[in-house]
Amino acid sequence: NYFQAKFPRDERFSKLTGDDVNFFKGVLGPSGVITAEEDADGVASYNTDWMKKYKGNGSLVLRPKTTEQVSEILKYANERKLAIVPQGGNTGLVGGSVPVFDEVVLSTALMSHIEEFDDVSGVVTCQAGVVLGNLESFLHPKGYTVPLDLGAKGSCHIGGNVATNAGGLRLLRYGSLHGNVLGVEAVLADGTIIDCASTLRKDNTGYDIKQLFIGSEGTLGIITKVVLLTPPKPQAVNVAFFGLRTFEDVKKLFTRTKQELGEILSAFEFVDRGSIELVVKHSKTGARDPFGDAYPFYVLIETSGSSKEHDEEKLNTFLEKLLGEEDSLICDGTVAQQTSQIQSLWSLRESVPESLQREGAVYKYDISIPLNKFYEIVEIMRERIGDKGNVVGYGHIGDSNLHLNISSPKFDPEVYSLIEPYVYEYTSKQRGSVSAEHGIGVMKPHVLHCSKSHAAIQLMKNVKKAMDPNGILNPYKVLPTHEEEKIN
Ligand code: FAD
Ligand code: MLT
Numbered sequence: 101n102y103f104q105a106k107f108p109r110d111e112r113f114s115k116l117t118g119d120d121v122n123f124f125k126g127v128l129g130p131s132g133v134i135t136a137e138e139d140a141d142g143v144a145s146y147n148t149d150w151m152k153k154y155k156g157n158g159s160l161v162l163r164p165k166t167t168e169q170v171s172e173i174l175k176y177a178n179e180r181k182l183a184i185v186p187q188g189g190n191t192g193l194v195g196g197s198v199p200v201f202d203e204v205v206l207s208t209a210l211m212s213h214i215e216e217f218d219d220v221s222g223v224v225t226c227q228a229g230v231v232l233g234n235l236e237s238f239l240h241p242k243g244y245t246v247p248l249d250l251g252a253k254g255s256c257h258i259g260g261n262v263a264t265n266a267g268g269l270r271l272l273r274y275g276s277l278h279g280n281v282l283g284v285e286a287v288l289a290d291g292t293i294i295d296c297a298s299t300l301r302k303d304n305t306g307y308d309i310k311q312l313f314i315g316s317e318g319t320l321g322i323i324t325k326v327v328l329l330t331p332p333k334p335q336a337v338n339v340a341f342f343g344l345r346t347f348e349d350v351k352k353l354f355t356r357t358k359q360e361l362g363e364i365l366s367a368f369e370f371v372d373r374g375s376i377e378l379v380v381k382h383s384k385t386g387a388r389d390p391f392g393d394a395y396p397f398y399v400l401i402e403t404s405g406s407s408k409e410h411d412e413e414k415l416n417t418f419l420e421k422l423l424g425e426e427d428s429l430i431c432d433g434t435v436a437q438q439t440s441q442i443q444s445l446w447s448l449r450e451s452v453p454e455s456l457q458r459e460g461a462v463y464k465y466d467i468s469i470p471l472n473k474f475y476e477i478v479e480i481m482r483e484r485i486g487d488k489g490n491v492v493g494y495g496h497i498g499d500s501n502l503h504l505n506i507s508s509p510k511f512d513p514e515v516y517s518l519i520e521p522y523v524y525e526y527t528s529k530q531r532g533s534v535s536a537e538h539g540i541g542v543m544k545p546h547v548l549h550c551s552k553s554h555a556a557i558q559l560m561k562n563v564k565k566a567m568d569p570n571g572i573l574n575p576y577k578v579l580p581t582h583e584e585e586k587i588n
């Protein structure tokens with residue numbers, strides 16, 4: 101496997117023994133421990149990521165139910181120098197959630213209790229292992245919703261979302277988790293429980309420690325509890341889908357949409373022709389292009405407001421106005437009226453990652469890039485790759501976040517060498533980010549320097565040392581090794 105680590109196991113870490121397994125069984129009971137010896141298939145699924153691209157060789161999975169159990173596990177692991185990989189729903193896209201070698205997996209699957217909800221403030225407190233979709237189902241009947249939405253919501257955990265600072269489809273409306281997470285409880289590598297599970301919106305009592313855990317990808321502590329500020333569930337949701345001729349027009353449409361639908365706009369998502377073709381090709385539900393003609397670019401606009409008629413009228417008027425204009429920005433457009441139509445349009449966007457997986461090997465790049473250069477890299481890569489692969493672009497225009505994806509029937513080192521390091525160097529030149537929302541994981545520590553200064557990386561390393569002196573938490577992830585730094 102080409103994506104396997106090209107560096108050796110860190111021999112500072114101990115190898116797991118029978119005594120270790122017995123200790124963990126003592127803490128969690130037999131049902132909280134899965135061993136490769138007793139259940140090889142069970143353990144294998146925790147060693148393989150969603151893309152089936154990264155595979156580890158861990159032989160033990162721990163499934164605690166309480167913060168105290170997480171604390172006991174880490175205290176012991178730290179003393180024994182056993183490396184630990186925190187894992188939520190295992191939907192991460194940079195190989196951060198699975199072992200690289202023989203690390204022990206600590207899964208939050210059984211930490212799935214929603215502890216408290218305040219129906220006046222909308223603040224919810226829950227354990228890290230609550231599945232995002234389940235949290236949404238809990239909140240909806242109460243008139244609230246989650247402030248983030250991802251295609252992976254049926255599997256990803258709120259703890260994993262916080263650990264990756266996941267962005268998703270509605271960041272444009274609700275902002276990032278750095279703003280929506282009011283509190284975090286986490287366990288440090290030595291077992292110390294850090295209770296920053298505040299439910300307050302305002303709390304300027306020195307350093308905002310919880311922010312360190314948001315986006316730290318399991319390298320600084322294990323998140324055990326999350327306090328989230330949830331917004332009211334919108335009364336009215338409408339979706340429109342547009343076909344466009346050029347990317348210039350997509351940008352102009354974004355500006356117009358902000359001006360004319362600003363206060364009800366909740367998503368502005370983009371897919372190119374190649375992405376739609378993949379969705380149609382692999383759809384099991386008969387998904388099809390909503391227009392008779394094929395267009396190079398498509399935009400999905402969602403509005404969320406409090407009055408169905410008002411929002412519907414606003415969106416329809418916007419569509420009519422656009423279509424009626426001379427040199428119209430859009431070639432075609434449709435507004436979904438019913439829930440099933442809304443879902444069909446959303447699935448044209450949300451099914452792109454899964455459709456890509458069915459193509460064979462996928463080379464995935466998640467970059468922030470200024471909108472004036474947003475699509476250029478897709479075109480450059482098409483030139484470079486030629487007929488050796490299929491290059492598609494989709495993503496979150498509202499957040500300047502492009503998902504550049506290239507597929508080939510099977511992994512091809514030549515294709516890979518045409519993509520990397522070119523894509524990262526290009527992104528760096530545009531002062532973009534080599535990871536907009538997926539994180540660094542094991543995929544990108546060697547290119548962290550493309551988006552962060554040497555001094556900032558050194559400070560990250562110092563923070564890591566202070567919080568996890570033995571380096572047992574998610575080793576080989578996020579931070580570059582000395583060797584990688586020497587090369588750069
Ligand atoms: P995992 O994959 O299990 O773990 C991710 C990282 O967080 C790992 O480094 C792991 O060690 C760490 N971690 C997990 N739980 C904890 C914890 N409790 N404490 C400390 N560290 C922890 N991402 C986006 O940002 N936007 C999207 O729109 C989006 N869409 C997606 C669509 C699909 C179909 C898929 C498969 C993935 C998508 N993702 C997206 C990526 C992924 O879903 C998110 O990163 C998600 O937040 C990961 O959550 P998880 O519970 O699956 O975490
Ligand atoms: C998305 O926006 O669909 C996700 O981030 C997943 C992906 O990039 O493939």
Ligand code: ZN
Nearest residue numbers: 268496503537
């Ligand atoms: Zn995304």
